[in-house]
Amino acid sequence: MTGVAQEIERLMADTMGVALPVGLRAWDGSHAGPTDGPQAVLRSAKALRRLLFKPGELGLARAYVSGDLDVDGDLTEALRRGGAVRSTGFSPRTLLSGLGFGLRRGVLGLPPAPPAEEARLRGRLHSRFRDRAAISHHYDHGNDFYELVLDEHMAYSSGYWAATDPGYTLADAQRDKLDLICEKLGLQDGMRLLDVGCGWGSLLLRAADRYEVRAVGITLSAEQAEFVHARAKRRGLEHLVEVRLRDYRELPDTEEAGSFDAVASIEMGEHVGEDNYPRYAETLRAMLRPQGRLLLQQMSRGNNAPGGGAFIESYIAPDMAMRPLPATLAHLEHAGLEIRDVQALREHYVHTVRAWQDTLERRWDDVVAHSGERFARVWRLYLAGGALAFEENRMGVDQILAVRPDADGRSGFGVGA
Incomplete structure (x- = not known):
């Protein structure tokens, strides 16, 4: 009798016009497709049932996160090969053939429940209530988890890889990124810096420690705020660093509007939504004094899947919206x-995500013990897909330096600046 893997291989070739991009092992012990490179492993018929009810990226993600589908070997390479497949499309014959296969192999049945790690947000899109829930879904998983995965600066954004020697680490790249931001902003002793979406305070702490500025950060994450408070106190910087639980939309109504020498927002603009982005941009300007500088670091994406795709939107950053750089x-x-x-900085993000991947794999047992295997698998899939998206130029990341000119149009930069 023909095995499950061979049936799938034949079904794909005959009805969709594609070959298996990776090797395939099924629950009955059968194998088909290439023997070199990564091997997809179907542990039960439930993996295919998930695809039946959610064809495409989300069904595959659910199967992988739940463990019904696994990959032996390089997950990034498996995604690269899978992404290169170009199907001729579905037809009535495809559906009939698939139905016959499903009946024979026990694929048909009730839809499996999505993994609990999938986001389930309620409320109006980008309402303050929903935005807090979206941020909490990803960022309030526990500071100790992020300490396992990130570098010592707790910077959760692209680093700036200023050297290629083997001794140069992710921590070095994040430090150099923070210094690059501070230098572009022209920070000096006594200046006031606002960080909109401050994360775990890497920029606030670096700016206060090295440049002696008074740094204020805002975040929607209670756990991040607690972390920054504690770290600033341990480093003796509590007189220079302040972090507040605040929505960016509240800023223009405060007495501090127009009082900051510099404003930074590092990979936060992706979370405000396309409809709200004009208000976000106006808020950044409103907080600057005339001739004050803005440094925005932000991911970009073409018009296809501005939220990053079904997996990212469901498991990592619900409601995220990216746009092309010119927009x-x-x-x-x-x-x-x-x-x-x-x-x-697109290539820099490839190196950054790969460093996070290395750390995740090195500390896999600790991550599983902390968060469970399904959550760890979410992150393994997230980082593998993220590195590939930047490598293949489906996503970018840029640092944008801007200024609020004064009433006479002067920028304060001067000739050659």
């Missing part, structure tokens, strides 16, 4: 900011 620049200019510089 972001247009928003900033419309808000009254002058663009001074744009620096692409």
Whole structure:
């Protein structure tokens, strides 16, 4: 009798016009497809049942997170090969053939419940209530988890890889990124810095420690705020660093509007939503004094899947919205900011995500003990897919330097700046 794997291989070739991109092992012990490279492992018919009810990326993600589908070997390479497949599309014959296979192999049945790790947000899109829930879903999983995966700075954004020697680490790249931001902002002793979406405070602490600025951060994550408070106190920087639980939309109504020498927002703009982005840009400008500088680090994506795709939108960053770089620049200019510089860091993000991957795999047992295997598998899939998206130029990341000109149009940069 023909095995499950061979049946799937034949079904794909005959009805969809594609070959298996990776080797395939099924629950009955059968194997088909390439023998070199990564091997997909179907542990039960439930893996295919998940695909039956959610064809495409989300069904595959649910099967992988639940453990019904596994990959032996390089997961990033498996995703690369799978992404290169171009189907001729589905037809009535495809559906009939699939139905016959499903009946024979026990694939048909009730839809499996999605893994508990999938986000289930309620409320109006980008309402303050829903935004807090979206941020909490990803960022309030426990500071100790992020300490396992991130570097000593707790920077959860692309680093700046200024060297290639073997001794140069992720922590070095994150430190150099923070210094690059501070230098672009022209930070000096006594200046006031606002970090909108401050995360675990890496920029606040670096700016206060090295540049002696008074740094204020806002976040929607209670756990992040507690972490920054504690770390600032341990380092003797509590007189310079302050973090507040606040929505960016509340900022223009405060007495501090127009009082900051510099504003930074590092990979936070992706979370505000396309409809809210003009207000976000206007808020960043409103917090700056005339001739104050803005440094925005932000991911970009074409018009296809602005939320990052079904997996990212369901498991990692629900409600995220990215846009092409020119659209972001247009928003900033419309808000009254002058663009001074744009620096692409896409390749730097490839190195950053791969470093996070290495750390995750090295500390896999600790991550599973802390968060459970399904959560660890979410992160394994997230990082593998993220590295590939930046490598293949489906996503980018840029540092945008802008200024709020004064009433006479002066930027404060000077000739050659």
